[in-house]
Amino acid sequence: MSEPRGWLEWDGARARDWIAVPRVDDDKYRRGVLGVRTGSDEYPGAAVLGVEAALRTGVGMVRYLGPRRPSDLVLQRRPEAVTAAGQVQAWLLGSGQDAAMRDRVTEAALLGALAEGLPTVCDAGALDLVGRATGPVVITPHYRELARLLTRLLAPQGESVAGSEVAAAPGEWAVRAATGLGVTVLLKGSVTWIAAPDGTRLTVSKAPSWLATAGSGDVLGGILGALLATHSRAIQTDAAAPARLAATAALVHARAAARASDGGPITALDIAGAVPATVAELLASR
Numbered sequence: 001m002s003e004p005r006g007w008l009e010w011d012g013a014r015a016r017d018w019i020a021v022p023r024v025d026d027d028k029y030r031r032g033v034l035g036v037r038t039g040s041d042e043y044p045g046a047a048v049l050g051v052e053a054a055l056r057t058g059v060g061m062v063r064y065l066g067p068r069r070p071s072d073l074v075l076q077r078r079p080e081a082v083t084a085a086g087q088v089q090a091w092l093l094g095s096g097q098d099a100a101m102r103d104r105v106t107e108a109a110l111l112g113a114l115a116e117g118l119p120t121v122c123d124a125g126a127l128d129l130v131g132r133a134t135g136p137v138v139i140t141p142h143y144r145e146l147a148r149l150l151t152r153l154l155a156p157q158g159e160s161v162a163g164s165e166v167a168a169a170p171g172e173w174a175v176r177a178a179t180g181l182g183v184t185v186l187l188k189g190s191v192t193w194i195a196a197p198d199g200t201r202l203t204v205s206k207a208p209s210w211l212a213t214a215g216s217g218d219v220l221g222g223i224l225g226a227l228l229a230t231h232s233r234a235i236q237t238d239a240a241a242p243a244r245l246a247a248t249a250a251l252v253h254a255r256a257a258a259r260a261s262d263g264g265p266i267t268a269l270d271i272a273g274a275v276p277a278t279v280a281e282l283l284a285s286r
């Protein structure tokens with residue numbers, strides 16, 4: 001793809017500067033803790049995928065705080081995950097949840113997280129709550145999800161947006177959402193478009209189309225959540241950091257998919273499994 005005007009294609013040389021390598025005096029808390037409120041009785045697997053991907057991206061700790069069934073499945077797959085409440089440096093919210101089915105307890109928990117002012121990934125079932133965030137947010141919709149969000153945003157003007165319209169001009173709609181909502185937008189698709197309110201515009205376009213598989217976006221959420229948690233201090237002082245971290249997450253996701261695929265089909269867990277070697281390769285290219 002030729003680079004669209006005004007958009008910068010993110011590359012490995014830039015991405016490697018946004019991978020936090022643990023220092024000799026770090027411990028798990030200093031590295032950063034990611035809080036995760038994802039999954040539901042309908043979609044418990046999304047919780048497992050996000051936690052798996054976050055741990056494999058490199059983070060001091062993951063606190064998974066969700067309903068009983070996904071919680072049991074997360075612990076079964078990843079006993080490293082902590083299910084006790086406590087301090088976190090960033091949040092991953094909403095993957096594997098459906099806003100229309102959300103109960104009051106879940107909604108209160110999501111709103112509580114959004115009120116903490118911490119760097120937050122808002123995915124799937126948390127997208128409609130983005131206006132309640134008090135800290136820096138990256139939203140991670142696909143075309144249909146962004147269309148729904150924009151329709152809500154533009155309702156006062158009597159406008160509505162269809163997924164096909166977003167598909168026809170994804171970059172433009174990503175920018176419009178970033179400006180209108182005041183958040184960083186990572187718009188998923190064959191090209192990933194990242195737009196921030198400060199005008200940052202980045203693309204990641206070399207992803208294998210095998211990535212179009214169920215749960216792949218849940219894995220991306222975990223990768224990005226880990227990157228936000230390990231850069232929470234940098235995010236406080238650098239307004240462009242969330243967009244750069246979002247592009248780095250998309251690049252790691254795409255490269256892990258290519259590594260796992262080797263030209264053939266992949267599952268979402270395969271992508272997460274390939275993340276450590278992908279991160280190591282990025283760091284080795286210093």
Ligand SMILES: NC(=O)C1=CN([C@@H]2O[C@H](COP(=O)(O)OP(=O)(O)OC[C@H]3O[C@@H](n4cnc5c(N)ncnc54)[C@H](O)[C@@H]3O)[C@@H](O)[C@H]2O)[C@@H](O)CC1
Nearest residue numbers: 043044045046095096097098124125144145214215217218
């Ligand atoms: N293993 C898991 O737990 C997974 C959970 N997922 C979760 O599922 C929820 C819904 O995500 P979606 O990306 O599906 O949301 P979409 O907004 O794309 O779709 C919403 C609903 O529309 C229907 N639909 C749309 N296009 C369709 C088509 N071509 N054929 C048949 N049905 C179609 C489906 O019933 C779907 O549930 C999210 O919370 C997401 O995180 C998905 O990520 C898939 C994997």
Ligand SMILES: Nc1ncnc2c1ncn2[C@@H]1O[C@H](COP(=O)(O)OP(=O)(O)O)[C@@H](O)[C@H]1O
Nearest residue numbers: 142188189190207209211212214215216217218
């Ligand atoms: N044709 C494609 N080529 C490359 N990457 C794709 C393609 N389609 C989707 N993707 C990527 O796959 C992921 C799908 O995420 P998402 O739509 O949230 O799926 P799910 O909800 O099943 O997890 C995103 O990272 C997106 O950018």
